Amino acid sequence: MLALGKLLDLTLAGREPAEKTQLTVEGVRMRWLGEGALEVSPPEARDNGMSLLLSAGIHGNETAPIELLDELLHGIARGEIKPQARILFLFGNPEAMRTGARYIEHDVNRLFNGRHEQSSGVEALRACALERLATTFFSVQGRTRLHYDLHTAIRGSKIEQFALYPYKEGRQHSRRELARLRAAGMEAVLLQSKPSITFSAFTYETLGAEAFTLELGKARPFGQNNEIKLDLLQARLRQIIEGNEPQEGDALDGLQLFSVAREIIKHSDSFHLHLPADIENFSELSQGYLLAEDLAETRWIVEEEGARIIFPNPKVKNGLRAGILIVPTSAEQLG
Numbered sequence: 001m002l003a004l005g006k007l008l009d010l011t012l013a014g015r016e017p018a019e020k021t022q023l024t025v026e027g028v029r030m031r032w033l034g035e036g037a038l039e040v041s042p043p044e045a046r047d048n049g050m051s052l053l054l055s056a057g058i059h060g061n062e063t064a065p066i067e068l069l070d071e072l073l074h075g076i077a078r079g080e081i082k083p084q085a086r087i088l089f090l091f092g093n094p095e096a097m098r099t100g101a102r103y104i105e106h107d108v109n110r111l112f113n114g115r116h117e118q119s120s121g122v123e124a125l126r127a128c129a130l131e132r133l134a135t136t137f138f139s140v141q142g143r144t145r146l147h148y149d150l151h152t153a154i155r156g157s158k159i160e161q162f163a164l165y166p167y168k169e170g171r172q173h174s175r176r177e178l179a180r181l182r183a184a185g186m187e188a189v190l191l192q193s194k195p196s197i198t199f200s201a202f203t204y205e206t207l208g209a210e211a212f213t214l215e216l217g218k219a220r221p222f223g224q225n226n227e228i229k230l231d232l233l234q235a236r237l238r239q240i241i242e243g244n245e246p247q248e249g250d251a252l253d254g255l256q257l258f259s260v261a262r263e264i265i266k267h268s269d270s271f272h273l274h275l276p277a278d279i280e281n282f283s284e285l286s287q288g289y290l291l292a293e294d295l296a297e298t299r300w301i302v303e304e305e306g307a308r309i310i311f312p313n314p315k316v317k318n319g320l321r322a323g324i325l326i327v328p329t330s331a332e333q334l335g
């Protein structure tokens with residue numbers, strides 16, 4: 001296999017490849033753009049106009065998606081997968097990947113849409129570099145722009161695989177993209193209701209891509225991801241890459257939709273979350289339930305009917321989201 005196909009090995013070893021550009025037997029050009037960043041370009045005659053950004057390792061301990069991208073890249077480097085799309089592979093936080101940590105100093109997925117300018121350290125530099133790489137990649141006009149940012153979650157979940165769909169004022173969520181996610185094995189989608197500072201929010205809001213955070217199961221170390229079923233996602237990614245997706249229309253086929261009712265923000269060290277430590281994502285909370293308390297007698301009480309909690313985490317830094325309250329919604333208002 002070509003050395004650049006081993007982007008993961010290079011990244012984990014903190015090494016720079018001797019040759020920065022290589023051609024596969026299929027005439028596909030692979031170009032190393034910097035640590036954890038590789039661009040794949042099909043021969044011009046085969047290019048179908050799709051620009052696909054695939055990122056993983058934004059959180060360094062979320063290894064299943066990193067392994068998935070590694071496999072896809074190996075397939076391309078060996079000539080088994082024949083791209084018609086341009087692809088940018090990004091490993092989000094190499095430093096944290098090397099230590100098996102979610103992050104070193106700051107959660108890189110809270111530093112986008114310019115937030116890195118108010119921060120410092122390795123993750124602020126990385127978020128700035130990722131923004132630049134994505135901006136350059138999506139700068140070619142007239143191409144379809146799609147971004148999947150792949151993650152796994154800290155805790156177990158009543159719904160194993162789901163996507164988060166960013167929000168931008170005046171832009172409609174696309175039913176066709178939801179159908180594509182369903183075909184890729186996602187069981188639910190959370191429709192965001194305000195702008196955000198995550199990587200997928202950046203590519204959606206600022207770069208005009210269709211962009212999603214995909215949650216694929218529970219985070220485990222490298223080599224321990226057998227329980228995570230990625231065959232549907234892998235097959236769909238391969239079809240997008242090779243430009244041979246079935247045209248099955250926009251049927252959502254049982255996909256569960258939720259909208260974000262509220263983000264729970266931790267304001268101080270006095271923040272206390274009234275949930276069991278082992279609570280699963282998508283657990284239902286009854287109306288009137290006292291979810292959290294913070295300084296100055298701030299109380300978070302569940303008001304919404306059918307509310308569920310995802311990503312509850314009282315250990316986040318002050319000022320960041322410590323959980324999301326979601327409610328069921330329907331597909332009626334989709335574009």
Ligand SMILES: O=C(O)CCC(=O)N[C@@H](CCC(=O)O)C(=O)O
Pocket residue numbers: 059109151152153154155164198200213311312313
């Ligand atoms: O399990 C958790 O608590 C967090 C899992 C995770 O990393 N989720 C992403 C979601 C990003 C988004 O809101 O689009 C994150 O929190 O960064």
Ligand SMILES: [Zn+2]
Pocket residue numbers: 058059062151152153
């Ligand atoms: Zn993550």
